[in-house]
Amino acid sequence: MIKANFPILLSAAALSASLTVQANTAPNVIIILTDDQGWGDVGYHGIEDIHTPNIDRLAAGGTAFAQAYVTASVSGPSRAGLITGLHQQKLGFYGNGELSVIPHSQPTLAEMLQTQGYDTGMIGKWHLGQEEDQMPWRRGFDFYYGSPHGSHDYFRSSNSLEETRKRFLPMLRNGKVDTPVQERGDYLTDVYTDEAIQFIESEREAPFFLYLAHNAVHFPWQVAERYIDRLADLPVHHEERRFFAGMVLAVDDSVGRIMQSLEENDLSEDTLVLFLSDNGAPRGQGFEAPKQKDRGQTTMASPGPFNGFKGDTYEGGLRVPFVAHWPGTIPAGQIYPHPVVSYDIAPTILARSGVIQPMKGLPFDGVDLLPYLSGQIEPQQRPHQTLHWRRDNDYAIRDGDWKLTWNSQSGPQTIRLFDLKSDPEERNDVVDRYPERAQMMQDRFDDWDSRLPSNMAGKDPQNRNDHYQQGQRTNVMQFNDQERAN
Template identity: 40%
Template sequence: MRLIQAFMVTGLVLAAASVSGEEAKPNIVLLFSDDAGYADFGFHDSTVMQTPNLDRLAESGTRLTQFYVSASVCGPSRAGLMTGRYQQRFGFEENNVPPVMSPSSQQLDAEMGMPTTIPTMGQVLQQQGYRTGIFGKWHLGYADRYHPLRRGFDTFVGFRGGARSFFAYPNPDKTQRENLLERQFAQYQEPKDYLTDVLADATCEFIRENQDRPFFAFVSFNAVHLPLQADRRDRDAFAELSGDRRTLAQMNLSMDRACGQIMKQLEDLGLSQNTLIVFSNDNGGPSDKNASNNFPFAGVKATHLEGGIRVPGLIAWPGKVPAGETFDNPAITLDLLPTFVAAAGGDPESIDGLDGVNLLPYLQGKKQGRPHQTLYWKKETRGTIRDGDWKLMRFPDRPAQLFDLANDPGEQNDLAAKHPDKVRELFQKLFDWEVGLERPLFMLRPEEEAWSAERFDQFRVPPANNR
């Protein structure tokens, strides 16, 4: 009897704590662009791009000046983001795009997705009492078993694949299912307006519907990914630019406007003061494809140069994260899941297997130094390690390169010949990390992985196009 009473009292205490905690839980909004250039934002001193809403977000929060993704292409990067762990630990090392996969990978067909045994950010926040929604690009598996509604999200308005038109497809019946705009589960309804606006509208609807409970909205824009298609209402903007660069600027403007619409919805509902907002991007801009600009860094999407893996990072939470400040130590998108869990009142250290860390104590000055001494990247035979400010890049067809990022963030001076002991040390650390990884679930065709020395060298010089 006493044991039963003890359980009843404990249950009441936990229930009361849950109610109290739920009242204090912040809403969480993750704004995530696709293939944006590092320099293509006003808060990164662009004098050409117009991003007034994101600039305002930067002023209201902290800018992460050394923020990384865990992969230089979007599928693996998003797998790391969603799980808080290096995606190579469960084999999601390459984009799951059947047309460019090797024959053995294509045999997997519907199995080309993120393993369902790995909990997602959505599932973890659902356990913290959140309503969860994703709006836009998924790219973590096309098959029904990988659907967002089965992977921790209550609401889905978006598409399962990696890219699609910003306008309605004229013949949806002849379009691949993963490219179609989907509402909830297998309810297809092509956008009547420009897709970036449609995603903002859906996000705002979700916020209104859940304004009386804690919610997590993952706004996974496909802007500014190919195809380069601008909103018709911006067709006269950026007359000083031309060609792809002008279209990119117009797409970037519409994405910023969508972010502003979402932030205004929070303000109108009186939710801003209790909402944690993060903005970032899934990988470096492919300046050779969409005219993006990664200045001051060398490299583009799909490379492990800084321009391929260092991305914009903004985090704002009134009264909890300093406003108008910068955080200058390395952090990574793997850190967002444990940071969100901690903000929600949970204990991220209770989640097994996380590689990310809770950034809040560092942002608030309660902890000093680096959240990470060492960060890793791997894509098939290429591997990269950042240890402190030293960065080693390993290639299949050329000697490794070593850079001192503190003094050479543009990676113009290879120091490998001057520091052979450091090269050996970092090779060993990279190897020690790799032996604990799973084999890749799927791999590119050989012609898609042709990262020769000549191809790599064309991205060594920081871009000089219009900022």
């Protein structure tokens, strides 16, 4: 059962009289992004075998999203969707890898905020390109500290650009090699937090945008012993969960320290803080075999009650923790019930400066969420009626509360249909009960999917219906009958 440990406010409209939506007031902005933190890895979701008091406090003081999605179930494309405000596959950005980048014809959130007078800083994992012209300091950030690659050791880094082991690549400060992590004597999550606080304090007189992209809680499984020691009494079903909870606790401390820094610098009410994960919990986890987990068998990261994992287009790969916090503007203690997606973040932030669309390139797919949160828009009206996902050959479409999906790894490899209103955990496939709805949704997905550009990395989906616009249809029931016969 899905639950939360603070009250649901049934109507944001009741709060609108006492809240001011600052449509043209530009706040400071902080995005705290974690890596591979599942829906079941925060306490405010009612999870008892994790300890996240600061993240829970952030949720209680802001709005938590009951149905928050990312644009992709793996890191690179998810981050591209977040930082552009549109579905990254419209740019040809499909997966992780050095060939996947945001073209310069499409501005990033940081580049757009620079035009509005913001000082911009990024700390942590970039994962949006390796070439010099795609590095953070070339894509809108005045300041950068971190490693731009996909994962990193938490205790060690090299002091040489000639390092070939990706796990130990040097920490970079504005493109130049910085002091190795081990010489700073700290855990990487803490080092990133130190850098974030220094940035906040240096920018407290000007509007700033800080993008803190933690490597945590991504593999390698490493944590400072002091965090595990603090969780000796945490009730866990497996000791690997306690170890993982230590990695999460380090992130939680980071959130607490950042919020304390805002308070000490009298910036709390002038700062919009957004906290979320880049995708769901990974299937591969733990020290003991089997490391590839199935539903209900996780020992570390958790998708909560949901089906699937990172890389899937089931809920477990796409649904993440997401909190928006801005005292006096975003309602405190509210759980927003309708689906939102991470490409809503950029237009929500930019709308505060009066920016409605990018200054070039494609228009936003996301929407400004503040009118929905504040009650300016009727509570029953959703930000999105239809959402789409594509991950290699895996795909999904959500229309209202119905979701059609095909996945190669979890469960039967048939096209499946779920009623998320009555079955958010995707336990009951109803495709045979509603064949007409399933076909309608497959057609809608193929219509969207067939219009996308090719993958810039050269790996187009093998099951894309390229000829949909010429009248070719994917027959759902026929496909399933053939799959079941195999």
